[in-house]
Amino acid sequence: MRRVTLGVLLVLLAGTAGAQTTAGAPVPFIGGDPERGRLVFATCRTCHYTDPRQGHGNGPNLHRIFGKVAGQQPGFDYYSAPLRAAGFVWTPQALYTWLENPMQATPGTTMMSYGVPDPGDRADLIAYLQQVSVLEFEE
Template sequence: MNRIATAILITCVAVATAWLCGSWTIPYAPPPRPAFDIPEKTDGDALPRPISVAHGAILATRICSTCHELLPDGHDAVGPALAGVIGRGVASRAGYSYSAALSAHRGETWDDARLGEWLSNPFAFAPGTRMSLSGVPDPNDRADIIAWLKTLHPAPTP
């Protein structure tokens, strides 16, 4: 036991001595400038890149199609069909049973701003919603999805 204790003590002293010598030899100093700049986010609504409908189609297919039908003649699945959602009333698709949280928004219309708010955080938009998506955090991705929905599935003209 004495040998083991001595070995542990010698190891601790050696590590502490090496650390002290190293810190005296090369003192810590923050770099004069950062290795790369992290841009500050000043405006949450600013889109740093152009809107891409093609990227929106990829995102919508990957994210939305698990629960929603995306075809123009699509039927309701776990969620309501998204064909023609732009310009349609919130919670207004006939035959689909909406949650009470989303039904409270009846009378509103799905436009760019409202869809952006919904896609950002469905639970903040309608607390108690049954939608399982936690949100699309990137404003560029939300804009791409909305642009794709607008061009591929335009709302019916009155």
């Protein structure tokens, strides 16, 4: 019992440390499993497409999201003012931190989601989004 609690604590600590990582610190989302991430993404899929041919849904398209400035994708008209003004670039680290609690990270966001509180699930989700971002979708 004690050991389990300690394990959970360590995972939580690793997640926190990673969220404020500086060069050299362990990066918790490296090594995520994209196949598991595909399943984690099921809760996002009601609002977000990852195939660029499908365009935006209730939420903006997430194909090649990494490297884009938050809240600025052309053709998506429903960004909240706070996200539009946020001005940061989506890196895996930024998404890892944000997804822990989007409504707290961006107060006033129109994304009605509790995010992905579990650090392992977030790592898998990021691996999945990285994988779909390199797919060309030429069928």
